[in-house]
Amino acid sequence: MSAAPWMHEGFEMVVGLEVHVELATATKLFSGSPNRFGDEPNTNIDPVTLGLPGALPVLNRQAVELAMRIGLALGCTVQECVFARKNYFYPDMPKAYQISQYDRPLNVDGRLDLPDGSSVGVERAHLEEDTGKSTHIGGSGRIHGSEGSLIDFNRAGVPLVEIVSRPDISSPDQARLYAAELRAILVAVGASDARMEEGSMRVDANVSVRRPGEPLGTRCEIKNVNSVRSLGRAIDYEARRQVALITAGESIRQETRHWDEADGRTHTLRTKEDADDYRYFPEPDLVPVCPDAAWIDAVRASLPPLPAQRRQQLAEATGQAIDGEAVMTIVERGQDAYVHAVIAAGGAGERAVIHVKEAFAEAGIDPALPAATLASLIAMETGGQLTATQAKTVLADLIAQPNGDPVAIAAERGFEAMASDELEAMVDAAIAADPDAWEKFCAGEGKAMGALVGHVMKASRGQADGKVVTALLQARRPT
Amino acid sequence: MTAGQIRPIANSVRSGAARAVDVLNGYLARIDAREAEINAFNLVLHDEARERAEVIDAEVAAGRDPGVLAGVPIALKDNMCTRGVPTTCSSKILQDWRPPYDATVVQRLAAAGAVIVGKTNLDEFAMGSSTENSAFGPTRNPLDVTRVPGGSSGGSAAAVAAGFAAGSLGSDTGGSIRQPAALCGVVGVKPTYGTVSRLGLVAFASSLDQIGPFTTDVADAALLLEAIAGHDPGDSTSIPKPFPSLEPSLTRGVEGLRIGRITDLPGGADADVQARVDAAFDALAAAGATIVDVTIPAFTYGLTAYYLIAPAEASSNLARYDGVRYGMRVAAADTNAMYSATRSAGFGPEVRRRIMLGTYALSAGYYDAYYGKALKVRRLMAHDFDAAYADVDVVLTPASPSVAFPFGSKTSDPLAMYLCDTYTIPSNLTGHPAMSVPFGTGADGLPVGVQVLAPALGEATMFAVAAELERAAGAAQ
Numbered sequence: 001m002s003a004a005p006w007m008h009e010g011f012e013m014v015v016g017l018e019v020h021v022e023l024a025t026a027t028k029l030f031s032g033s034p035n036r037f038g039d040e041p042n043t044n045i046d047p048v049t050l051g052l053p054g055a056l057p058v059l060n061r062q063a064v065e066l067a068m069r070i071g072l073a074l075g076c077t078v079q080e081c082v083f084a085r086k087n088y089f090y091p092d093m094p095k096a097y098q099i100s101q102y103d104r105p106l107n108v109d110g111r112l113d114l115p116d117g118s119s120v121g122v123e124r125a126h127l128e129e130d131t132g133k134s135t136h137i138g139g140s141g142r143i144h145g146s147e148g149s150l151i152d153f154n155r156a157g158v159p160l161v162e163i164v165s166r167p168d169i170s171s172p173d174q175a176r177l178y179a180a181e182l183r184a185i186l187v188a189v190g191a192s193d194a195r196m197e198e199g200s201m202r203v204d205a206n207v208s209v210r211r212p213g214e215p216l217g218t219r220c221e222i223k224n225v226n227s228v229r230s231l232g233r234a235i236d237y238e239a240r241r242q243v244a245l246i247t248a249g250e251s252i253r254q255e256t257r258h259w260d261e262a263d264g265r266t267h268t269l270r271t272k273e274d275a276d277d278y279r280y281f282p283e284p285d286l287v288p289v290c291p292d293a294a295w296i297d298a299v300r301a302s303l304p305p306l307p308a309q310r311r312q313q314l315a316e317a318t319g320q321a322i323d324g325e326a327v328m329t330i331v332e333r334g335q336d337a338y339v340h341a342v343i344a345a346g347g348a349g350e351r352a353v354i355h356v357k358e359a360f361a362e363a364g365i366d367p368a369l370p371a372a373t374l375a376s377l378i379a380m381e382t383g384g385q386l387t388a389t390q391a392k393t394v395l396a397d398l399i400a401q402p403n404g405d406p407v408a409i410a411a412e413r414g415f416e417a418m419a420s421d422e423l424e425a426m427v428d429a430a431i432a433a434d435p436d437a438w439e440k441f442c443a444g445e446g447k448a449m450g451a452l453v454g455h456v457m458k459a460s461r462g463q464a465d466g467k468v469v470t471a472l473l474q475a476r477r478p479t
Numbered sequence: 480m481t482a483g484q485i486r487p488i489a490n491s492v493r494s495g496a497a498r499a500v501d502v503l504n505g506y507l508a509r510i511d512a513r514e515a516e517i518n519a520f521n522l523v524l525h526d527e528a529r530e531r532a533e534v535i536d537a538e539v540a541a542g543r544d545p546g547v548l549a550g551v552p553i554a555l556k557d558n559m560c561t562r563g564v565p566t567t568c569s570s571k572i573l574q575d576w577r578p579p580y581d582a583t584v585v586q587r588l589a590a591a592g593a594v595i596v597g598k599t600n601l602d603e604f605a606m607g608s609s610t611e612n613s614a615f616g617p618t619r620n621p622l623d624v625t626r627v628p629g630g631s632s633g634g635s636a637a638a639v640a641a642g643f644a645a646g647s648l649g650s651d652t653g654g655s656i657r658q659p660a661a662l663c664g665v666v667g668v669k670p671t672y673g674t675v676s677r678l679g680l681v682a683f684a685s686s687l688d689q690i691g692p693f694t695t696d697v698a699d700a701a702l703l704l705e706a707i708a709g710h711d712p713g714d715s716t717s718i719p720k721p722f723p724s725l726e727p728s729l730t731r732g733v734e735g736l737r738i739g740r741i742t743d744l745p746g747g748a749d750a751d752v753q754a755r756v757d758a759a760f761d762a763l764a765a766a767g768a769t770i771v772d773v774t775i776p777a778f779t780y781g782l783t784a785y786y787l788i789a790p791a792e793a794s795s796n797l798a799r800y801d802g803v804r805y806g807m808r809v810a811a812a813d814t815n816a817m818y819s820a821t822r823s824a825g826f827g828p829e830v831r832r833r834i835m836l837g838t839y840a841l842s843a844g845y846y847d848a849y850y851g852k853a854l855k856v857r858r859l860m861a862h863d864f865d866a867a868y869a870d871v872d873v874v875l876t877p878a879s880p881s882v883a884f885p886f887g888s889k890t891s892d893p894l895a896m897y898l899c900d901t902y903t904i905p906s907n908l909t910g911h912p913a914m915s916v917p918f919g920t921g922a923d924g925l926p927v928g929v930q931v932l933a934p935a936l937g938e939a940t941m942f943a944v945a946a947e948l949e950r951a952a953g954a955a956q
Contacts, residue, residue, distance in 0.1 A: 053566070054560040054566075054580075054678065087841070089801060089818055094803075095798065096795075279841035279843075281846075285685050
């Protein structure tokens with residue numbers, strides 16, 4: 001899963017990512033209103049959220065702690081930090097300023113190591129508050145030309161951490177790896193559910209291009225990227241657009257561009273000339289936050305093993321490649337602890353990863369099926385009582401009834417009575433009994449298979465698994 | 480009216496010797512008689528105050544103690560949030576706005592048994608030194624109605640001077656309690672920054688704003704300040720420890736105290752005012768204090784620094800009045816036009832001027848030259864005062880360069896108006912406490928206020944000196 005290098009007409013791309021992530025706190029960053037997605041509009045509000053006159057912010061300690069977890073997981077230095085006001089007018093920004101961090105962020109100078117062995121610097125990860133959400137009625141769906149706007153302030157004041165990478169990313173693949181790995185870390189440390197589709201993780205990309213060895217080119221910021229996949233597409237499109245402009249003798253204008261998922265292009269949102277002057281200054285309603293060494297150490301000590309470490313442990317325990325699909329998928333789903341439990345209960349690691357990867361996509365971080373049961377099933381499989389296909393069938397039954405007994409289910413299915421050599425003999429007998437059907441089946445006539453399966457079913461008095469028989473027949477067909 | 484009112488009222492209401500309703504009626508009668516002329520209030524709460532006074536009386540009748548301010552009529556500057564009661568900041572932009580919550584000071588007054596009689600007039604959003612910047616007309620000085628009461632808390636100062644309330648609360652960002660106290664002949668206190676919660680105080684300049692009392696004597700000021708002071712977890716800049724009792728200060732005297740005289744104080748005080756300050760030094764020396772010369776080189780730069788920092792914060796604090804969620808909205812073709820139309824119509828000229836100044840001071844390319852440099856002056860000011868307080872316990876200056884001035888005499892020249900704050904601004908920049916105490920009269924028989932400045936959390940010493948000045952002024956009469 002190594003990131004493919006990107007090079008286009010002699011240009012390389014230089015990309016930095018700004019990731020906003022909503023923290024999984026109980027309440028908002030500066031008030032006691034619930035931080036909850038999907039509630040009735042304007043129900044999770046209060047004087048602070050609405051920016052009423054006289055309202056004052058009070059910092060949420062849990063938010064600081066979750067932000068520290070992110071910083072420490074990214075190897076950042078956690079420092080004394082100061083909140084600042086970022087001033088601009090927008091209807092869903094209740095105070096007309098956002099409380100953010102500017103020249104003294106909480107976390108600085110970290111690094112994210114990617115599964116392909118590369119690493120990307122993290123410049124900073126700071127705390128700030130989210131805005132409300134506008135819905136524009138009529139027109140294009142944007143504020144200009146709309147008939148009216150509705151604002152939901154439930155999201156206003158929700159704690160965000162903005163994680164700013166260094167411009168160390170050089171391909172769409174690497175950007176995707178970064179976003180996916182960052183997401184896995186955010187989930188692992190319990191900081192956020194980090195769902196791009198729900199907006200609890202938002203990724204903006206700063207993209208520029210240059211010929212190798214040249215100084216940095218003019219960058220454009222790409223917004224509205226709603227999935228890891230789109231991130232790769234948007235960066236690739238944008239870099240090609242810039243290369244085309246430069247090779248045509250034009251220059252790049254520094255601007256913010258909007259990714260349009262439907263047409264697969266980026267479009268100008270605003271140019272540098274239109275950019276607000278944010279007039280940052282220290283937030284006088286809050287005091288500096290000074291996390292002491294004891295607090296930092298306690299947070300660091302409470303961090304769980306991170307995805308990279310877990311992938312390594314899973315790869316070692318199961319004999320799989322560390323960046324192989326099975327290991328990547330299972331760690332991303334958080335099911336590696338379950339696989340280790342299956343192994344501890346006597347199940348073979350290499351079978352456990354396959355079963356968990358294939359059958360547990362919906363099972364969540366804590367599958368209902370006891371690890372010991374899956375271990376027993378795997379033991380039956382590796383002990384030769386069940387074929388791989390039969391084991392899959394039994395596992396599907398077990399997932400539907402997690403308290404089931406694999407031995408009993410195999411018996412019900414007739415798998416146990418039907419030793420695999422017995423079934424194979426029946427298949428051979430069926431071929432011998434109906435050479436005409438066999439010939440047609442070998443020639444690619446699908447219908448002929450029915451007759452052959454019928455023979456086996458008859459001979460086994462319905463005990464054989466049709467799917468297994470089909471598989472056995474297909475295995476025998478000359479290729 | 481120089482005798483204290485709050486203590487006698489609270490004592491007699493708590494003991495059952497007087498009824499809160501009768502006390503209130505006395506104040507309401509004076510309001511009814513003179514308020515049309517003075518215009519101290521944006522809103523008089525006749526009915527609410529009567530209901531509240533009845534509740535206090537019922538408490539006493541039931542054998543309960545309503546608190547240290549039982550039945551005491553108090554007026555609130557109209558930039559402090561009162562639940563369900565209009566809170567306008569004397570601005571058209573908030574003309575009909577009713578807060579859904581009470582400011583912490585309002586809760587504390589209620590918990591102490593006070594009766595709120597009304598919301599007092601101010602310079603719009605507390606920006607001004609004469610109350611002439613109110614959108615609802617100026618307040619007149621009860622001692623001479625041709626003159627201003629000072630500002631921005633002019634309504635609160637006038638209400639106490641006119642006997643409309645036994646005490647009142649103001650807010651002080653650059654002198655807005657101390658200067659009107661001086662001009663109206665009452666006591667006005669700006670406590671150490673963080674002593675009184677700002678939660679529910681509509682912000683002008685958050686790092687400078689502080690709420691404090693107006694009263695007719697020093698003892699009342701101590702009592703009212705104690706009632707509203709103390710830690711509030713709802714204000715992150717609130718000092719996280721209990722406020723000490725000021726009671727011992729009132730009788731301590733000034734024996735052994737060192738009183739600072741600033742030798743490099745910026746000039747500009749009128750001779751009649753300076754004469755009273757000189758007399759104050761003499762009185763304190765006569766009472767056993769030592770007068771010590773000190774220098775505060777940064778004092779001169781205070782005004783300039785203040786008029787960058789305060790407008791900068793104000794430009795941000797007042798940005799929320801955008802017509803989107805509450806307050807005035809002037810309809811226009813699109814959102815930006817609506818913002819512009821609403822804010823142009825809703826804010827008066829002085830507020831607009833300061834928003835422009837502050838926006839400019841924070842702009843890219845100008846921050847370091849203006850706001851950044853002002854912050855340096857602020858640190859320098861704290862440094863200079865800290866150095867002076869190594870040698871003295873308090874410092875004495877005029878509270879205002881002049882006695883109350885006639886209406887319109889400074890309105891055409893904003894800089895002349897800003898100079899009213901020369902002596903009061905440094906305490907806001909340092910966060911230190913300061914108070915104005917009436918000390919005789921100057922030109923035209925109008926009162927002069929002497930300002931007592933003390934180091935951070937130095938209220939106890941400051942009140943001891945203020946009480947001594949009050950005794951000396953009384954003895955001289």
